[in-house]
Amino acid sequence: MGWGDLGAFGEPSKETPNLDQxxxxxxxxxxxxxxxxxxxxxxxxxxxxxxPVRNGFYTTNxxxxxxxxxQDIVGGIPDxxxxxxxxxxxxxxxxxxxxxxxxxxxxxxxxLKHGFDEWFGSPNCHFGPYDxxxxxxxxxxxxxEMIGRYYEDFKIDLKTGEANLTQxxxxxxxxxxxxxxxxxxxxxxxxxxxxxHAPVYASKQFLxxxxxxxxxxxxxEIDDSIGKILRHLQQLGISENTFVFFTSDNGAALxxxxxxxxxxxxxxxxxxxxxxxxxxxxxxxxxxGHIPAGGVSHQLGNVMDLxxxxxxxxxxxxxxxxxxxxxxxxxxxxxxKLIDRPIFYYRGNEMMAVRAGLxxxxxxxxxxxxxxxxxxxxxCPGQSVSGVTTHTQEEHTHLPLLFHLGRDPGEKFPxxxxxxEYQRAMEWIAGIVQRHRDTLVPGQPxxxxxxxxxxxxxxxxxxxxxxxxxAPESDPKKCSWPH
Amino acid sequence: MGWGDLGAFGEPSKETPNLDQxxxxxxxxxxxxxxxxxxxxxxxxxxxxxxPVRNGFYTTNxxxxxxxxxQDIVGGIPDxxxxxxxxxxxxxxxxxxxxxxxxxxxxxxxxLKHGFDEWFGSPNCHFGPYDxxxxxxxxxxxxxEMIGRYYEDFKIDLKTGEANLTQxxxxxxxxxxxxxxxxxxxxxxxxxxxxxHAPVYASKQFLxxxxxxxxxxxxxEIDDSIGKILRHLQQLGISENTFVFFTSDNGAALxxxxxxxxxxxxxxxxxxxxxxxxxxxxxxxxxxGHIPAGGVSHQLGNVMDLxxxxxxxxxxxxxxxxxxxxxxxxxxxxxxKLIDRPIFYYRGNEMMAVRAGLxxxxxxxxxxxxxxxxxxxxxCPGQSVSGVTTHTQEEHTHLPLLFHLGRDPGEKFPxxxxxxEYQRAMEWIAGIVQRHRDTLVPGQPxxxxxxxxxxxxxxxxxxxxxxxxxAPESDPKKCSWPH
Numbered sequence: 001m002g003w004g005d006l007g008a009f010g011e012p013s014k015e016t017p018n019l020d021q022x023x024x025x026x027x028x029x030x031x032x033x034x035x036x037x038x039x040x041x042x043x044x045x046x047x048x049x050x051x052p053v054r055n056g057f058y059t060t061n062x063x064x065x066x067x068x069x070x071q072d073i074v075g076g077i078p079d080x081x082x083x084x085x086x087x088x089x090x091x092x093x094x095x096x097x098x099x100x101x102x103x104x105x106x107x108x109x110x111x112l113k114h115g116f117d118e119w120f121g122s123p124n125c126h127f128g129p130y131d132x133x134x135x136x137x138x139x140x141x142x143x144x145e146m147i148g149r150y151y152e153d154f155k156i157d158l159k160t161g162e163a164n165l166t167q168x169x170x171x172x173x174x175x176x177x178x179x180x181x182x183x184x185x186x187x188x189x190x191x192x193x194x195x196x197h198a199p200v201y202a203s204k205q206f207l208x209x210x211x212x213x214x215x216x217x218x219x220x221e222i223d224d225s226i227g228k229i230l231r232h233l234q235q236l237g238i239s240e241n242t243f244v245f246f247t248s249d250n251g252a253a254l255x256x257x258x259x260x261x262x263x264x265x266x267x268x269x270x271x272x273x274x275x276x277x278x279x280x281x282x283x284x285x286x287x288x289g290h291i292p293a294g295g296v297s298h299q300l301g302n303v304m305d306l307x308x309x310x311x312x313x314x315x316x317x318x319x320x321x322x323x324x325x326x327x328x329x330x331x332x333x334x335x336x337k338l339i340d341r342p343i344f345y346y347r348g349n350e351m352m353a354v355r356a357g358l359x360x361x362x363x364x365x366x367x368x369x370x371x372x373x374x375x376x377x378x379x380c381p382g383q384s385v386s387g388v389t390t391h392t393q394e395e396h397t398h399l400p401l402l403f404h405l406g407r408d409p410g411e412k413f414p415x416x417x418x419x420x421e422y423q424r425a426m427e428w429i430a431g432i433v434q435r436h437r438d439t440l441v442p443g444q445p446x447x448x449x450x451x452x453x454x455x456x457x458x459x460x461x462x463x464x465x466x467x468x469x470x471a472p473e474s475d476p477k478k479c480s481w482p483h
Numbered sequence: 484m485g486w487g488d489l490g491a492f493g494e495p496s497k498e499t500p501n502l503d504q505x506x507x508x509x510x511x512x513x514x515x516x517x518x519x520x521x522x523x524x525x526x527x528x529x530x531x532x533x534x535p536v537r538n539g540f541y542t543t544n545x546x547x548x549x550x551x552x553x554q555d556i557v558g559g560i561p562d563x564x565x566x567x568x569x570x571x572x573x574x575x576x577x578x579x580x581x582x583x584x585x586x587x588x589x590x591x592x593x594x595l596k597h598g599f600d601e602w603f604g605s606p607n608c609h610f611g612p613y614d615x616x617x618x619x620x621x622x623x624x625x626x627x628e629m630i631g632r633y634y635e636d637f638k639i640d641l642k643t644g645e646a647n648l649t650q651x652x653x654x655x656x657x658x659x660x661x662x663x664x665x666x667x668x669x670x671x672x673x674x675x676x677x678x679x680h681a682p683v684y685a686s687k688q689f690l691x692x693x694x695x696x697x698x699x700x701x702x703x704e705i706d707d708s709i710g711k712i713l714r715h716l717q718q719l720g721i722s723e724n725t726f727v728f729f730t731s732d733n734g735a736a737l738x739x740x741x742x743x744x745x746x747x748x749x750x751x752x753x754x755x756x757x758x759x760x761x762x763x764x765x766x767x768x769x770x771x772g773h774i775p776a777g778g779v780s781h782q783l784g785n786v787m788d789l790x791x792x793x794x795x796x797x798x799x800x801x802x803x804x805x806x807x808x809x810x811x812x813x814x815x816x817x818x819x820k821l822i823d824r825p826i827f828y829y830r831g832n833e834m835m836a837v838r839a840g841l842x843x844x845x846x847x848x849x850x851x852x853x854x855x856x857x858x859x860x861x862x863c864p865g866q867s868v869s870g871v872t873t874h875t876q877e878e879h880t881h882l883p884l885l886f887h888l889g890r891d892p893g894e895k896f897p898x899x900x901x902x903x904e905y906q907r908a909m910e911w912i913a914g915i916v917q918r919h920r921d922t923l924v925p926g927q928p929x930x931x932x933x934x935x936x937x938x939x940x941x942x943x944x945x946x947x948x949x950x951x952x953x954a955p956e957s958d959p960k961k962c963s964w965p966h
Contacts, residue, residue: 010493043625211889258891382895406694408741412865
């Protein structure tokens with residue numbers, strides 16, 4: 001989902017009354033970022049509080065490449081990483097993930113091995129349908145075992161866009177919340193829906209209801225579901241004891257526009273890029289009785305902050321034996337403070353850009369290769385900024401391209417290198433980058449090796465369902481990451 | 484000002500609390516248009532309820548050219564046009580214009596000859612400073628006579644951007660409203676401010692207060708002023724008897740970005756073009772006790788509707804002896820109705836595009852000429868849609884370029900000519916265009932002739948001030964309209 005996809009963020013058809021209401025009752029974050037322009041590393045960063053380059057969710061196969069966790073990926077979340085649910089357990093929390101895990105699908109990466117107590121959802125994106133010979137269909141898990149596969153037991157009609165998955169995820173969320181009411185145990189629910197990820201889907205009752213086409217139908221169903229979850233918390237009388245945060249894992253995929261792609265509002269390009277459209281996200285905090293209603297924050301935030309903030313809410317400290325990138329947002333949310341901190345924009349193993357205050361400096365620019373662009377892959381449709389949306393990897397490390405995101409949110413007018421403003425801002429930013437580089441200990445890259453043998457041929461539970469498939473011979477290769 | 488310039492419309496820094504509050508208390512129009520991508524014809528359309536091609540605010544000097552009323556223009560609003568204040572007089576209204584008139588500066592076009600009872604402001608844009616030899620500085624009028632000139636008696640500091648004009652206009656508005664309280668006479672106030680028009684200005688107290696630079700400072704001052712006007716109406720106890728509408732006369736001038744240009748949100752291009760960025764406007768209706776708070780309307784609206792709607796509020800009928808393009812929005816505003824009507828996008832003497840429902844068909848496309856573009860005049864900075872943002876005038880009358888503005892508000896993905904959807908939509912639209920053309924009686928074009936002799940050399944009142952200047956010999960010429 002993109003920054004511009006919600007009514008509260010200026011989507012021209014304003015079809016998200018529940019999320020807009022959530023913002024009106026809570027706090028809207030206008031300068032909130034994901035840790036990566038792609039879903040998988042972004043979700044790993046959210047759950048570890050650490051940049052992908054630290055937690056291993058990146059590749060060194062080629063320079064500055066986006067990588068994720070398709071089903072032939074060999075890697076996943078290392079055991080050495082501490083995930084939010086693992087830590088919350090210490091404070092007595094029960095933890096559930098509903099939806100897309102995306103931190104590795106092989107047994108050692110299973111969410112229940114990394115702190116979650118329950119899972120309903122899938123390890124990978126819902127691409128398909130596959131023939132179960134070249135590629136197996138993606139499994140859907142309940143806790144330790146698979147209970148079916150997409151396109152077989154969990155239907156997605158690519159022709160009509162119909163799938164009732166969001167409704168299943170919603171019911172699962174409501175049931176989980178209900179269950180904890182009996183136990184009085186504190187809970188952490190990671191509602192990791194994926195209806196707006198291509199192939200975009202919506203339930204029958206939402207199909208055709210949006211001005212925006214299928215993508216809008218999916219957004220409307222998510223909006224409706226979140227409204228139901230919030231009202232449920234209120235009806236149970238636990239809303240003032242439940243912190244809720246809504247955000248997205250990457251900008252709208254303009255490559256899928258207009259049929260399956262969303263809006264990044266006034267920002268440049270989309271998913272896969274380190275321009276604002278790729279990484280600035282809609283974000284709303286909600287906690288009635290604690291967060292002043294209608295608040296608007298310009299705090300530079302990041303999905304990694306949800307790690308540290310959640311620990312803080314549970315009375316826990318973040319781990320002290322490693323670098324944590326997330327900050328505790330509670331002073332921002334509860335007291336309206338502004339914390340000075342930078343945002344780093346990585347593409348794989350390269351820091352492409354950094355934001356400090358309203359300045360954003362690009363050290364590298366790349367939208368995608370001429371080769372991919374020539375094949376019709378365009379991450380910036382209709383947008384072209386000379387020297388900025390480049391189709392070769394352009395290095396600017398000695399003289400970064402600098403933008404003022406207040407005057408120029410669309411990254412269209414680089415500041416003059418000769419200006420005093422440029423000199424002053426770059427002096428500040430250079431120090432930030434130096435400190436970042438000096439302390440950076442990259443993790444072991446997890447997204448380098450792919451092997452067809454590790455795909456979801458025979459996930460646990462497949463025997464009971466008669467859904468085990470024969471894996472091919474192992475043939476590990478360097479994954480190909482073109483972007 | 485552009486569609487994307489207000490917080491309620493998704494401006495990323497959300498710096499307009501008063502207009503956002505006005506929207507929260509009133510009705511937000513998401514699909515509201517101006518009648519022209521340029522200020523002067525747009526304002527003429529607002530006050531006459533008629534398209535510029537009917538009321539004469541267009542040129543036939545060249546095909547599809549934007550024209551306006553600089554100070555060497557010979558034409559202006561014809562006496563045969565009936566202006567809103569002329570008609571409101573019949574219902575006992577006192578009418579005042581504060582700010583930019585722009586309907587002609589020669590004596591016969593004076594606002595007090597066209598229904599206004601009072602005027603504080605100027606006839607033309609606040610360009611300058613001039614040397615008073617080649618060009619005179621623009622006069623500022625109080626009622627019939629000039630009381631000074633811009634850059635002389637009414638300072639605008641182009642270096643700092645400081646000018647207190649919006650404060651003067653604000654005080655004038657508050658005083659006018661106060662005065663009517665004594666008389667019990669109904670009033671019409673046309674608060675026609677121009678701080679966001681280049682050269683952009685703001686008062687000292689607002690300078691440097693916006694994240695967005697000088698343009699944002701100007702927006703903040705306008706926002707603050709509107710808050711003061713609305714609160715004043717409330718304090719006087721007349722808010723429930725006063726209909727207030729906020730909108731703009733053209734999209735943000737991206738040619739002035741980023742220093743003096745605003746935002747058109749997710750829309751294509753800006754002022755001067757017939758893409759959405761040129762003509763879709765922020766719009767808010769406010770009338771406590773009548774308009775349900777927090778309403779959002781998808782009604783296709785137009786500044787010309789303010790003519791008809793205002794007459795309706797005053798219990799008057801629009802003139803029946805001529806074609807009126809504005810519709811009465813009261814059923815929309817008070818009862819939430821949706822009225823089926825098209826939007827026509829003209830550039831001078833050519834209907835470039837038409838919108839019906841969510842479809843927009845371009846019959847002609849042109850951003851600007853290669854020659855102007857080569858000189859650095861870019862109405863679509865950072866945006867380039869192949870075959871759409873063309874630098875030659877491209878005719879598509881036989882096979883219009885069709886966009887679905889719900890799925891594709893940015894006009895980036897034309898529908899396939901071969902699709903059923905295209906055929907169905909174009910059948911509908913062709914009928915609308917045929918009916919429009921069949922009944923169109925173009926007015927006498929007013930913006931064809933320019934003459935240095937008619938400039939503001941010696942406006943009425945100049946004698947008293949010793950500010951009369953000698954006009955050159957009359958030398959009427961065809962005005963040059965490059966865009």
